[in-house]
Amino acid sequence: AVALGADDIETLFGAMARTIIAHAEELTALDQAIGDGDHGVNMKRGFEAVTANLPAIAAKPLPEALKAAGMELVMKVGGASGPLYGTLLMTLGKTLPAAPGRGDVAAALAAAIDAVKARGKSETGQKTMLDVLAPVQAAVARGEDLATIRAIAAEAAAATVPMRATRGRASFLGERSVGHMDPGARSSQLLVEAVCDAIGD
Ligand code: ADP
Ligand code: MG
Ligand code: MG
DSSP states (O other): OOOOOHHHHHHHHHHHHHHHHHTHHHHHHHHHHHSOSOHHHHHHHHHHHHHHTHHHHHTSOHHHHHHHHHHHHHHHTOTTHHHHHHHHHHHHHHHSOSSOOHHHHHHHHHHHHHHHHHHHTOOTTSSSTHHHHHHHHHHHHHTOOHHHHHHHHHHHHHTTTTOOOOSSGGGGGGGGGTTSOOHHHHHHHHHHHHHHHHHOO
16 A cells, blocks of 8 residues: 555545536435435535545645545535545544555545434444445445446445435435435435546556
């Protein structure tokens, strides 16, 4: 494993920010169906802040860069997703070494998902971002290639459509939450794809 340089870190967070900003309207539309219609706006605001601070973030070693980006999300995204994505990135920063190998990534993702569950008092199967993050972590731990990881993220986001939400605002809708993709599951899929793009080939 080789330490990620400033260019790699800039590529990584740049790819994440670009896809979230490009899909903001879609994320908001998903949240209009089963939430309060702000997920795209929230995430866009957070990743615009990451973009604005990208040179400073990328100048740090990977663990500190992840913590700094996580702090931006906590401060700027708001809503339920801000503290949850912030916790995800900050825990990755606490857990990953500066030069991570595949096993380090699997272990750090497991720790970060546990931290999100603790923060959200949530589990998989409740129609949230966890329903994408958990199968992606399992795929990384099994050593799947990037194409398989992307496919698993896409399938996992699609699999939230028939689920009934039992956490987050969508849970207020009960049975009426069925038939719509969870917005946080979709944003997690987009972030996973961006990471695959950034580290691919
Ligand atoms: P809010 O619901 O406060 O407006 P957002 O719209 O930005 O926040 O984010 C909603 C997304 O956050 C949901 O689609 C879901 O994926 C995720 N989410 C909400 N509550 C939880 C929770 N307790 N645990 C895990 N994920 C959650
Ligand atoms: Mg919302
Ligand atoms: Mg809201």
